[in-house]
Amino acid sequence: MYCTDPISSIVVLQDPTLNDIRMVSLGSIQESKLIQEATKSSLDPTPTEIPHNKKILEEREKRAIKLAQESLRHLNPKATPKGQMIFDRLLKACNEVVWKNESIIVLQSIQVDPPYEQENCKLLKGGSAQGSLERVQKIVAAVNASQ
Numbered sequence: 001m002y003c004t005d006p007i008s009s010i011v012v013l014q015d016p017t018l019n020d021i022r023m024v025s026l027g028s029i030q031e032s033k034l035i036q037e038a039t040k041s042s043l044d045p046t047p048t049e050i051p052h053n054k055k056i057l058e059e060r061e062k063r064a065i066k067l068a069q070e071s072l073r074h075l076n077p078k079a080t081p082k083g084q085m086i087f088d089r090l091l092k093a094c095n096e097v098v099w100k101n102e103s104i105i106v107l108q109s110i111q112v113d114p115p116y117e118q119e120n121c122k123l124l125k126g127g128s129a130q131g132s133l134e135r136v137q138k139i140v141a142a143v144n145a146s147q
Contacts, residue, residue, distance in 0.1 A: 023071050028081040086116045
């Protein structure tokens with residue numbers, strides 16, 4: 001766990017091995033377990049990590065705020081954790097993914113409905129992205145298989 005934000009009820013998780021950050025709604029967490037307590041030395045930056053220029057710090061802060069705001073736009077408090085996970089994976093793969101209530105709309109032509117299984121992926125009317133539908137179905141199946 002990287003940090004928590006009690007105002008927005010969000011936990012920020014960081015996976016340093018994948019260089020990945022994920023934001024999770026507190027309401028979607030069913031159980032928590034302490035694996036290892038952070039030590040003071042693990043939190044202190046090494047001398048090479050300390051920026052010496054105020055301008056560099058300001059740029060990093062702006063970039064971090066922009067990334068956090070973008071991540072918040074993709075959170076759906078009505079979605080299940082599984083739905084949010086599938087949304088996040090589809091967003092990485094397809095870039096054009098939005099929420100429509102609890103359904104996920106991919107490339108404006110594919111809809112993934114709860115409970116977010118492969119068979120819940122369908123082409124929208126007027127959609128002609130059959131190849132994209134198959135790709136979305138594979139992504140949804142892979143996320144479900146990894147759980």
